[in-house]
Amino acid sequence: MTIDRAAPAGASPTGGAAPPALEVRDLHVTFPSRRGRGPARAVDGVNLTVGAREIVALIGESGCGKSTLARALVGLVKPTSGEVLYRGTTLGYSNAALKAYRRHTQLVLQDPGGALNPRQNVFDAVAEGLRLHKDTDRLGARVHRALSQAGLRPPEQFLERYPHNLSGGQQQRVVIAGALALEPSVIVADEPVSSLDASARGEILRLFLDLRDTLDLSALVVSHDLGLAWNIADRVAVMYLGRIVEVGTVEEVLLEPKHPYTRSLLSVLPGTLSHRRPILLTGEPPDPTAIPAGCRFHPRCPAAAELAPHDPRRELCHSRALPPLTGTGRPTSVASCHLIPSPVPSPSGVG
């Protein structure tokens, strides 16, 4: 079973000619300023790929821009600059183009109780997407199939039920079935298990692995939980204040983290029972309306704080901005930090 679930060869961006299922290039999403603050640079130069049959975990604190990035990926937020590519084709933002695109890329949200209409039964909830796309041939059969793919078996037992008659895990399966009904090739899931009980969490995560195996789905899963990445992802991207600061295979990033931010996130992960001291970052989550100069992580960076007062790298951290990461993190993970010897972007690469 484990062998089947190993990352498919096609997922390697270096391996084949096939374009990735989903890709963003130098994506920026800036929200206009409010109440005298500066504009919020929620996504501030992100490059990311999701290969065919690949599961990528996007990890970060709240306010780091990960949900905005997820929304930009499904076309719900129009990027300020940069592009989203689906199978190598740039996404257009006309209504028709977006509607066509959203059949291929479906979004699954955090709180299934909030995502489902309490007055809509399971059949209508799952059929809604198909009806919106005026694609109602064999509607009943397709709703059945989607429910059974989402693990609600036998489907007949669930069709007439309402959200309040379902457990949290079952509600999330209904939401996923609604996404699957449109036969997408990519699912973008924003914190799909964070509102679920521990027992249901594993069931839903297993479903993502099963869907990849049976339907060749790709997925981008947004979460604050590094354990989720270990459970299901092939690659992991760590996001901080609008940028990806480290990306690579799950094994490499989680077992040999390079970026001080990733190291710190790993150190506060509960349940490891290690005697490693947690590296607590002080202060509140960062503010995208006031991105610090230099390395954007430097005000909270434990590694930068330990530098000797006259260490020349201190000046780098404080004043030299880092370029966005461009690599996919295969075969070797990459991190955006002045303190990593190599292969950090050389100073000449800074624009």
Next chain:
Amino acid sequence: MTMLEVRDLTVTYRYGGASLAAVRSVGFTLDGGEILGVAGESGSGKSTMALSLVRLLPPGAGITGQVLFHGEDLTTATWGKLRAVRWAQASLVFQGAMNALNPVRSVGEQIAEPIRLHERVDHRAIGRRVADLLDSVGVSSRRASAYPHELSGGQRQRVMIAMALACRPDLIIADEPTTALDVMVQAQILQLLTDLVAQSDIAVIMISHDLAMLADTCDRLAVMYAGRLVESGPAGQVFAEPRHPYTQALSRAFPRVGDPTSRRAPASLPGEPPALGAVGDGCAFAPRCSLVMPDCLTRDIEPWPSGPGREAACLLVLPDPAVVGEDGPRVGERHPRVGASD
């Protein structure tokens, strides 16, 4: 004297004509300077249990058993006594500080309120105390005039903790204190709570569905299922070497990064916990248990010793489950089940 001793606590709700037990025969003790974690899925009765300790339940709830707080039984205490205990001696930190705080009053006023109600202190002394409390939870005392919406989620939860500390209580009951927070903010809040316990003699009951977080934070851990304590003991041991199949399943559900058995293999526990009132004879976990035996469906299951300082309510921890009958080993002076009659 033990600070808090709970004996055979049972809470029933009346629903229609029936009486449904949400908490069934729960017993534990807690001393100053100790953190007890109570873990369980939603609907396991953990919040009901915690609120029943200070009788903060709706009028329809019936409480039996004893809650001995400094030797006095709170289940039968007068309202006047209970009012003196709440906040001054035992306070609460709720989940979702945005909803627990009053949006139209400054956080300083809200922290001052329990002090004003419980102690005769003058205006200026209260102001100083509020400033000290805010500083002690890591919020600048200049933020006393701020309203809840002006603070971040982590700061609001810190304010909740400052309120809970306002009257220097002996016991803090924290119901999911970090659930809505980010990993890093969660780590900061937990550090704050453990530091407070280490510096003073406060006891904390921390309720969460996150077994892994509790294992890291608490001294002892109690796991609830369908209203009962199914396993308890030293936190690290209960998490790392659980004896009850439910705790085992729950513990596996939290991946350990670096553990090859959980890589690309999320663990899950099929099925749903039983509905309130649908618990019959035998072990409530039996329908979901992978190790279920015929006896599990008929025998009375009680917490039996399962190691030093540990108990588990499972026939598998008995030396020979087939031999020990009705008069099997009893723990302490635990009473036979009272509240599970329905």
